[in-house]
Amino acid sequence: MNKLTSYTIKEIHKAYRDKFLTPTSFVDLCLQKAKQASELNAFVTITNEIAENHGIESEKRFYIDRKFKELDGITIGIKDNFCTSFIPTTCASEMLRNFTPAYDATVYARLRAAGACLIGKCNLDEFAMGSGTIDSIFGPTRNPWSYDESNWRIAGGSSGGSAVAVSSGSCVAAIGSDTGGSTRNPAALCGIVGLKPTYGLVSRYGLIPLVNSMDVPGILARTVEDVAKVLNCIAGPDHLDSTTIKDEYIPIEIKDIDLSKVRIGIPKEYYCEGMSNEVIDTWKLVTDLLEKENAVVKSVSLPYTSVSIAVYSILNQCEVASNMSRYDGLEFGLRTNEIYSTEELYASSRLQGFNNVVRSRILTGNYFLLTRNYDKYFIKALKLRRLIANDFRNVFNGDDKVDLLLTPTTLTDAPTFEEFSGKHNRDQCAFQDFCTQPANMAGIPAVSIPIRLSKNNLPLSLQLMGPSASTTEVLTKLNVSIDALPPKCQQHLSQIAKAQSETDIEQIDSIAISLHQSKLVSEQLNDEYELLKLKQKDKQLQAKIDRNNKFMDKMREELDCSKSSLMQRNPNPETIQEVTRQLKLKAKYSKLPVPEQAMPKSIVLLAETLASAKAEAARLQSRAEDVKLASEARHTLSRLMR
Amino acid sequence: MKYCYVLGTFSKLKNIHRIARYRSTAVPSSPVQTFEKNQVKEVSVDKNTIALLERLSLVKTDPVEGVKVLEDSIAFASQILHLNTDHVEPLYSVLEDRNLSLRSDKINQGNCQKDILKNAAVTEDNYFVAPLGNIPLHEVEIEKDQKIKKNEI
Numbered sequence: 001m002n003k004l005t006s007y008t009i010k011e012i013h014k015a016y017r018d019k020f021l022t023p024t025s026f027v028d029l030c031l032q033k034a035k036q037a038s039e040l041n042a043f044v045t046i047t048n049e050i051a052e053n054h055g056i057e058s059e060k061r062f063y064i065d066r067k068f069k070e071l072d073g074i075t076i077g078i079k080d081n082f083c084t085s086f087i088p089t090t091c092a093s094e095m096l097r098n099f100t101p102a103y104d105a106t107v108y109a110r111l112r113a114a115g116a117c118l119i120g121k122c123n124l125d126e127f128a129m130g131s132g133t134i135d136s137i138f139g140p141t142r143n144p145w146s147y148d149e150s151n152w153r154i155a156g157g158s159s160g161g162s163a164v165a166v167s168s169g170s171c172v173a174a175i176g177s178d179t180g181g182s183t184r185n186p187a188a189l190c191g192i193v194g195l196k197p198t199y200g201l202v203s204r205y206g207l208i209p210l211v212n213s214m215d216v217p218g219i220l221a222r223t224v225e226d227v228a229k230v231l232n233c234i235a236g237p238d239h240l241d242s243t244t245i246k247d248e249y250i251p252i253e254i255k256d257i258d259l260s261k262v263r264i265g266i267p268k269e270y271y272c273e274g275m276s277n278e279v280i281d282t283w284k285l286v287t288d289l290l291e292k293e294n295a296v297v298k299s300v301s302l303p304y305t306s307v308s309i310a311v312y313s314i315l316n317q318c319e320v321a322s323n324m325s326r327y328d329g330l331e332f333g334l335r336t337n338e339i340y341s342t343e344e345l346y347a348s349s350r351l352q353g354f355n356n357v358v359r360s361r362i363l364t365g366n367y368f369l370l371t372r373n374y375d376k377y378f379i380k381a382l383k384l385r386r387l388i389a390n391d392f393r394n395v396f397n398g399d400d401k402v403d404l405l406l407t408p409t410t411l412t413d414a415p416t417f418e419e420f421s422g423k424h425n426r427d428q429c430a431f432q433d434f435c436t437q438p439a440n441m442a443g444i445p446a447v448s449i450p451i452r453l454s455k456n457n458l459p460l461s462l463q464l465m466g467p468s469a470s471t472t473e474v475l476t477k478l479n480v481s482i483d484a485l486p487p488k489c490q491q492h493l494s495q496i497a498k499a500q501s502e503t504d505i506e507q508i509d510s511i512a513i514s515l516h517q518s519k520l521v522s523e524q525l526n527d528e529y530e531l532l533k534l535k536q537k538d539k540q541l542q543a544k545i546d547r548n549n550k551f552m553d554k555m556r557e558e559l560d561c562s563k564s565s566l567m568q569r570n571p572n573p574e575t576i577q578e579v580t581r582q583l584k585l586k587a588k589y590s591k592l593p594v595p596e597q598a599m600p601k602s603i604v605l606l607a608e609t610l611a612s613a614k615a616e617a618a619r620l621q622s623r624a625e626d627v628k629l630a631s632e633a634r635h636t637l638s639r640l641m642r
Numbered sequence: 643m644k645y646c647y648v649l650g651t652f653s654k655l656k657n658i659h660r661i662a663r664y665r666s667t668a669v670p671s672s673p674v675q676t677f678e679k680n681q682v683k684e685v686s687v688d689k690n691t692i693a694l695l696e697r698l699s700l701v702k703t704d705p706v707e708g709v710k711v712l713e714d715s716i717a718f719a720s721q722i723l724h725l726n727t728d729h730v731e732p733l734y735s736v737l738e739d740r741n742l743s744l745r746s747d748k749i750n751q752g753n754c755q756k757d758i759l760k761n762a763a764v765t766e767d768n769y770f771v772a773p774l775g776n777i778p779l780h781e782v783e784i785e786k787d788q789k790i791k792k793n794e795i
Contacts, residue, residue: 098761099761100760100761102754102757102758102760102761199736199737200736200737213734213735213736239743239745242742242743243735243737245737245740246740246743266668266669268669268670268674269674269675269676271669271670271672271673271674272673272674272675273673273675275673280669283669284669287668287669297668298668299667299668299669299670301676303676303677304676304677305676306675306676306677307677307721307722307725310718310719310721310722311722313715313718313719314719314722317715321699325700328700329763330762330770330771330772331758331761331762331770332761332762333761334763335762335763335764338773339773340773340774340777341773341774341775341776341777341779342772342773342774342775342777343700343775343777343778343779344773344777344779345772345773346700347696347700347701347702347779350700350701351701351702354701356704356707356708356711359699359701359702359703359708360703360708360711360712360715362699362701363695363696363699363701363703363708363712364711364712364715364716364719366695366698366699367687367691367695367712367716368719370691370694370695376723377719379732380722380723380725380727381719381722382732382733382734383727383730383731383732383733384722384725384727384730385732385733386730386731386732386733387727387730389733389736424711424714426711426714426715426718430718442736443736443737468736
């Protein structure tokens, strides 16, 4: 019970089956946790009633229909830039503060179809532009690790709300979006697993676009296994998103693999200026462990890595400039009272609706897209993008190929809010996204895995990247290789988990108590449920008996009724014998036909013998006549002869 | 909520921080830089261009701070300009080697007028409402010695 925050989906489902937990109680616990941790500001909207309803639906499927789905009773958080019908979707921007979509993003629709319960919409940087979740109109999200009210750490971004929701135990898994590292970065800083799938593997329908050619929905959860489970539910072609890969998706199964058959590349260019020693040490530690397990580890080169971040900044701003042009305040979004002209209305609405980060990106993007700059910046960046993608193609193919790339996810552990907010947004991103955005440029899958803690007791994570061809195979490998990380690493991970669970009992007493209470409540509920079931059965039986009685009564009535109606008829059953006797008497003299039904069997028999006797008599008579004729003839003959 | 408890628990696990000597040589020992950093001189953007960008973007920018951020961003992006990209085709989408699937030309959505209109701040008779069009935002003041291509205005 006290380990609730470290439970995997599998364990939660087992607890449901053992009735140690029920979906509704678990959803309540998660809601409670989300509210207790409100100081962390992980959620923009907590969807209380919706979560409870989803929990009840899951409970029904689990215990009454006995047909449960892959994610039944699993609590999720969704980043607030995914459309959810009739639930506000704000993108953490004034522009969409009052926006309520009329449709569901495919990711959310598929999670719901798999039975997941929505706890809330998670905080993010305005329009997902940032890497710290500090530029939100709802205020910054705070990292639960080493939390100190006066000097807290940033959660990373832009899916910081999703990462904190998972790491604080408010939900089992969360959906983020990943344009340049927005899922992996907060996952790394919050000590959870963050997956950026291959571009096009998961539908973007309903994800409010930032950079169309790089956006991917991302998955955040506490273990690789959970991430794979969620991915299995949301991945695959979607006719609503033309950029999804149309091949059939083959679900990932996590199996043990032989590390000695895995070739791992260490791209040397990922060691950049400003990377902390602890991160490098972690990188070396895992490399050593992998070598000890006989994996082939070698240094590889991705020469265009260092310019990737500049190329990314150009492409990002250009696509942002184009994507943001939809926000004019007419059809949806913020609208000011300006009435002088359409353009004045647009400009004033956008001034009020966007923060300065969004506005400066739009402006810069439009600068790169000016006719005089188009080739110089935009086309140049697209050409370099091909070179960056080719770098990856080269290391994943050929004789000297590797299966995976191992790199750090972030350059340091989570910085404090003061350190981070001192810099300008572009510098923050240039620094934070250095290791993560190349995967978006090339569209390849990447996953960030927590490895150990830094001196500041903050999680340090590494990133694995794989080729995008044969996606599922690679993803399996990605996932498995993490699970199969050498024992020492696992030990660290388990220590982290243990520490988390210990703190739950010792420090968060209220939670432990509530857990205990809910256990008792669940047992009580269980008993009540059994009782109710018995009562129900009893009721059903009683109803059956009543019904039968009624039926019998009815039958009896009918019988009486038909009897009396028969009495009134002539002949009636009482007088039938008399009537038949008379009939028989009549039959002696007349040929009145007696209805066969009215004649007792003996009479029928008698009549038959009578008929046969009559026939016999007739036959005898004719014979007698014959004889008589013959004797007369003889007499006549003898007389004549005389 | 106290989250500093994590600190206490972890101070017990000292061995985590004891850093071993690493044998592996795969991880480099110092930062690797493949391309020479192209030090870009300060970029300055003139008033006309700012005005043009504001008009194209339909956003206003802070005349001091905003312009500085713009110039910084351009300088940051300019570090790629010296790289050789001859005979390289632009990569627009990573799915360039795949075919886009086409759906059959059938109506499969509709009857959602209410849903669509409900997010608009002002509507009239089931129409969106906009103020007068055809009035430019503000005139671009062209300095005499500046040349701006026609199609950019």
